[in-house]
Amino acid sequence: GGCCEIYTDVDGVYTADPRLVPGAVKLARISYEEMLELAALGAGVMHARAVIFGEKFGVPIHVRHSQKPDPGTMIVEESPEMEEIAVIGAALKPELGRITLRGLPAGVGLQGRLFETIARRGILVDDIVQTESAEGMTIAVTVEHGDLAETKTVAGEFVHELGRGELSVEVGLAKVSAVGTGMKSHSGVASRMFRALGDAGIPIQNITTSEIKISCIVPREHGTRGLQVIHDAFNLTKGERVRAGEQADRAASR
Numbered sequence: 001g002g003c004c005e006i007y008t009d010v011d012g013v014y015t016a017d018p019r020l021v022p023g024a025v026k027l028a029r030i031s032y033e034e035m036l037e038l039a040a041l042g043a044g045v046m047h048a049r050a051v052i053f054g055e056k057f058g059v060p061i062h063v064r065h066s067q068k069p070d071p072g073t074m075i076v077e078e079s080p081e082m083e084e085i086a087v088i089g090a091a092l093k094p095e096l097g098r099i100t101l102r103g104l105p106a107g108v109g110l111q112g113r114l115f116e117t118i119a120r121r122g123i124l125v126d127d128i129v130q131t132e133s134a135e136g137m138t139i140a141v142t143v144e145h146g147d148l149a150e151t152k153t154v155a156g157e158f159v160h161e162l163g164r165g166e167l168s169v170e171v172g173l174a175k176v177s178a179v180g181t182g183m184k185s186h187s188g189v190a191s192r193m194f195r196a197l198g199d200a201g202i203p204i205q206n207i208t209t210s211e212i213k214i215s216c217i218v219p220r221e222h223g224t225r226g227l228q229v230i231h232d233a234f235n236l237t238k239g240e241r242v243r244a245g246e247q248a249d250r251a252a253s254r
Helices: 032-040 048-057 080-084 110-120 145-162 189-199 220-233 240-253
Strands: 004-008 029-031 061-065 073-076 089-104 125-133 136-144 166-179 206-210 213-219
Touching (some): 032 073, 032 089, 032 166, 110 145, 145 166, 166 220
Antiparallel strands (some): 166 213
């Protein structure tokens, strides 16, 4: 069958941003799901809408450089051999901030009201953490740095309306992530990532996971180093998916 060729100013999808991780290597193939996660986590190679379109209609997408004849990266349906490798890529979101609301009343529907107001302003929330204690409920919201001032305004109005709670703002955060469809069938991925960051002296402030990704919020000054540490921890420079993909391509062309 055919595929959709997308010509761009990069020659494919890499295991990490090669400007930040000199050892990053180009992936021969990646699943739609992995590409969507990487795009959401800061890898700026592909627009998510194009990937969703390709997945919906089962069209493989070939991302390649407009000025170079070399093959790029194929974005394809997930296949069983893709799960053999736990992590295929790492990503960094370098400019995040966090708004924390403490001492909120533990009422039903409170979260809905808060996030409805945030959504109405067109603010995209990166991360949410809720905890409860004797002092009340705490909600921490991580957003892009550019949305921080407006999120603070919305949260401040919300606390004022409730008549209780206090607000604090943190700037200078980053998010480092590991992505791979093989996480579904490999244990120990999270512990390896956390240990690597810890051994590098990088403090983890928050953790979020999905079936195929693990993300950690870290201080911004540790962002690039954190990305490099994760890349090393999973030996991404070896590019196992790169070789596996090339073998599959050769077999298919025979």
